[in-house]
Amino acid sequence: MQAFTLIIVLLMLSSVAYYLGRKRAFAVAQGNIRKLHSLPLYYGLYAAIWCGIPALLIFAVWSAFETTIITNLVVADLPEHIRSLGPDRLNLVVNDIKNLVSGNIVSSEISPEMQAAADHYRHLQSISHWLLVVIALAIAVGGGSFMLTKIKTKQRARNAVESFLTIVLIACSSIAILTTIGIVLSVLFESIRFFKAVPISEFIFGLTWSPQTAIRADQVGSSGAFGAVPLFTGTLLISFIAMLVAVPIGLMSAIYLSEYAGPKLRATVKPLLEILAGIPTVVYGFFAALIVAPFIRDAGGILGLDVASESALAAGLVMGIMIIPFVSSLSDDVINAVPQSLRDGAYGLGATQSETIRRVIFPAALPGIVGGILLAVSRAIGETMIVVMAAGLAANLTANPLEAVTTVTVQIVTLLTGDQEFDSPKTLAAFALGLVLFTVTLVLNVIALHVVRKYREQYE
Amino acid sequence: MNNTDTPNTNTAVDDVELKSRRTIEIVNRGLAKRKAAERRFRFYGKLAIFMGMVFLAVLFTSIVGNGYSAFVQTYVKLDVYIDPQIVDPQGERDQEVLSGANYGGLVKSTLRSMFPEVKSRRDKKALYSLVSNGASYDIRQRVMENPELIGQTLSLWVPADDDVDMLMKGKMDRDAPESDRRLKDKQLMWIDQLAEQNLIEKRFNTTFFTAGDSRDPELAGIWGAAVGSFLTLIVTLALSFPIGVAAAVYLEEFAPKNRLTDIIEVNINNLAAVPSIVFGLLGLAVFINFFGLPRSAPLIGGLVLTLMTLPTIIIASRAALKSVPPSIREAALGVGASPQQAMIYHVLPLAMPGILTGTIIGMAQALGETAPLLMIGMVAFIVDIPSGVFDPSTVLPVQIFLWADSPERAFVERTSAAIMVLLTFLIAMNALAVVLRKRFERRW
Numbered sequence: 001m002q003a004f005t006l007i008i009v010l011l012m013l014s015s016v017a018y019y020l021g022r023k024r025a026f027a028v029a030q031g032n033i034r035k036l037h038s039l040p041l042y043y044g045l046y047a048a049i050w051c052g053i054p055a056l057l058i059f060a061v062w063s064a065f066e067t068t069i070i071t072n073l074v075v076a077d078l079p080e081h082i083r084s085l086g087p088d089r090l091n092l093v094v095n096d097i098k099n100l101v102s103g104n105i106v107s108s109e110i111s112p113e114m115q116a117a118a119d120h121y122r123h124l125q126s127i128s129h130w131l132l133v134v135i136a137l138a139i140a141v142g143g144g145s146f147m148l149t150k151i152k153t154k155q156r157a158r159n160a161v162e163s164f165l166t167i168v169l170i171a172c173s174s175i176a177i178l179t180t181i182g183i184v185l186s187v188l189f190e191s192i193r194f195f196k197a198v199p200i201s202e203f204i205f206g207l208t209w210s211p212q213t214a215i216r217a218d219q220v221g222s223s224g225a226f227g228a229v230p231l232f233t234g235t236l237l238i239s240f241i242a243m244l245v246a247v248p249i250g251l252m253s254a255i256y257l258s259e260y261a262g263p264k265l266r267a268t269v270k271p272l273l274e275i276l277a278g279i280p281t282v283v284y285g286f287f288a289a290l291i292v293a294p295f296i297r298d299a300g301g302i303l304g305l306d307v308a309s310e311s312a313l314a315a316g317l318v319m320g321i322m323i324i325p326f327v328s329s330l331s332d333d334v335i336n337a338v339p340q341s342l343r344d345g346a347y348g349l350g351a352t353q354s355e356t357i358r359r360v361i362f363p364a365a366l367p368g369i370v371g372g373i374l375l376a377v378s379r380a381i382g383e384t385m386i387v388v389m390a391a392g393l394a395a396n397l398t399a400n401p402l403e404a405v406t407t408v409t410v411q412i413v414t415l416l417t418g419d420q421e422f423d424s425p426k427t428l429a430a431f432a433l434g435l436v437l438f439t440v441t442l443v444l445n446v447i448a449l450h451v452v453r454k455y456r457e458q459y460e
Numbered sequence: 461m462n463n464t465d466t467p468n469t470n471t472a473v474d475d476v477e478l479k480s481r482r483t484i485e486i487v488n489r490g491l492a493k494r495k496a497a498e499r500r501f502r503f504y505g506k507l508a509i510f511m512g513m514v515f516l517a518v519l520f521t522s523i524v525g526n527g528y529s530a531f532v533q534t535y536v537k538l539d540v541y542i543d544p545q546i547v548d549p550q551g552e553r554d555q556e557v558l559s560g561a562n563y564g565g566l567v568k569s570t571l572r573s574m575f576p577e578v579k580s581r582r583d584k585k586a587l588y589s590l591v592s593n594g595a596s597y598d599i600r601q602r603v604m605e606n607p608e609l610i611g612q613t614l615s616l617w618v619p620a621d622d623d624v625d626m627l628m629k630g631k632m633d634r635d636a637p638e639s640d641r642r643l644k645d646k647q648l649m650w651i652d653q654l655a656e657q658n659l660i661e662k663r664f665n666t667t668f669f670t671a672g673d674s675r676d677p678e679l680a681g682i683w684g685a686a687v688g689s690f691l692t693l694i695v696t697l698a699l700s701f702p703i704g705v706a707a708a709v710y711l712e713e714f715a716p717k718n719r720l721t722d723i724i725e726v727n728i729n730n731l732a733a734v735p736s737i738v739f740g741l742l743g744l745a746v747f748i749n750f751f752g753l754p755r756s757a758p759l760i761g762g763l764v765l766t767l768m769t770l771p772t773i774i775i776a777s778r779a780a781l782k783s784v785p786p787s788i789r790e791a792a793l794g795v796g797a798s799p800q801q802a803m804i805y806h807v808l809p810l811a812m813p814g815i816l817t818g819t820i821i822g823m824a825q826a827l828g829e830t831a832p833l834l835m836i837g838m839v840a841f842i843v844d845i846p847s848g849v850f851d852p853s854t855v856l857p858v859q860i861f862l863w864a865d866s867p868e869r870a871f872v873e874r875t876s877a878a879i880m881v882l883l884t885f886l887i888a889m890n891a892l893a894v895v896l897r898k899r900f901e902r903r904w
Contacts, residue, residue: 176724249511253508275887353498354500384735
């Protein structure tokens, strides 16, 4: 809460600096703002930036390192017999101290040493907080007033403000790169730790997946096998079923809408299809688990088939429905991009409409459609909620769509929800699966985007 | 070039005529087949659209059909005598005593007095289970607010148990054998008696809109999740809108065309297609493990969703900026504005409707997103309504996910009802985006 107040105070100081800077600029110009190099507003902004930004930066750096430094100081002051406990136990003690400080429940009994350490911690914390407040305010006031005194008619305030703004803009655009780097690093590091425990060849080629590792060495049935092949096949099976639904329906409806349908039908059907795209995946998951899966099971029962209640067919079918609008809008775009002259040429030769579509338009649009389908496949592979709610949990190496299979995303979710310890291969396996998922979808996307872009250039 | 064979013009003409007659015959012979193929093709197209519409219709009817009944809830009328002996034996009106009193006992004794014939222990237990646990909380709240009630008879409607609710809504089969039913024959008889005396009826379910999560379906509501969603979206909007617009402005207007900006562009396009769950992994590894931010907090949810929606906003904003004609910029530059001034005062306001449309669509995506939030611990069972971005909370889609997993029959209708609420928000947001586009979009 103190941090929040500090930020508010800093922002208020900045606005005061803005106001004073503007006023000062008017004063320097003696009311004739044509004498100024920049508009008065820029002098105000310049002062505000110098007042607020350094102080906020100090605040950010301070908050990032405060806990670590205080913890180290407290640990250094702990009695010798606690410090020599070894890193794991020491960590527990430190956690207890922190809990004591924040008034939470403490796992062990409170010894006088710990109480002392907690008091010490609290003391250091309050010193650090006050120090931060003083330093930040001093910098804010100092920076602001320094800039106020420097305001002159010849000062190039606009250029200074604009170069600051450019830096901000560049920083914002690099967040996209930082995100990618963050994804790669976070997934990669944990995966490397995982592959230290489980060889990479076993992970990629192993045929059994049962991530329950034993807590005690003598436990039964928890050997922990990390062969991900059943997950890959399960993912592919469900995605394949989804594509079997989505590609024909999506493609045909796109063709019909762009080539046959009148403007009225188009205007009603297109938004309706887009509603399908806007429905959250958790809703599809509920639909699959509650309505489609029992329906398929019962229908299979009537036909004398033994259908699992979490069959791959149900999940794949609903995922296909979800992807229909995706395929159809992408195909629609590429079909519309085919030049009219190609159609006219085909009609001129006496081809019927369907012949034109099949022999001329479709081949011309094929690269774009393939690109769109690849994007849809990557969507299907990465889809999570439908499979979490409607597909199975147990890994099952099968190609039978009536059985329950599990997928990469389901396993990531089951491994990472609930309590977790960060050094067991069970948790780290989720990151290895995430790495596979990220790589595969990235490759698919790069290919698809490349194909689509290349195709687009062809007709531009 | 055909002029080379001018000497035998006559035979050539005959030949051509013969050939053309033969061609037209070939064409005519194939015509029926080709027309059939045409009709078939058209039929496939219509079938595809029809299937799409059928899926949409089935989806909506099944959800509305399952969910509409959750907006009413069965209530039982009780005349509870607030016994001073039980509630406040000392008569001091001490809030602590009042808060800890045995209100459940009051409810039970009221039920016993309504059905004096019930004697055996087991029957009494069955009788008590007709009324929700929430009844005693309700009475406690009223007594705490108004201690005058002590010693009086309080007449109030309390929520019935979820099984009774299901029965009253016709979702439980009365004719099934007793062992297959969650309500036994005696309980059915009591409910019928209550119904005869008009002491049981269905009313609008306010609990559903005002309560947090609960293990008891009749006490569970979406308000907690809705507040969580709201807080998360606020964080997402506050971060992703300025950052997204700034990035789009830089990339579209100021960035030099070099390798770095190319990489950024490709990157943004790829990020838009990265599975959402991967963003959850990023949030878990970076925000929670590395920075040590609190789990389950809307702040983290908002940060993760920001990273996820940024590509959408950037791409939409760039398209909007691109559609502003260069003449606007040139005119501004011509009267002496700096490039940034031209941008801020002239181009950006004109592009704003497009940018806002993209932002709303991005927010709608964020509102419906579930998978990354599961990774950062927003799946916890949380009863309290979150009051800030650091409080543990959940969001609407995750609440739907949690309820969908619950075994109680009554949660099915509540899940569907929560979905209806979520879809209403999403449709409203998308409609707003459409209206914005229609009203303010300018074609140059």
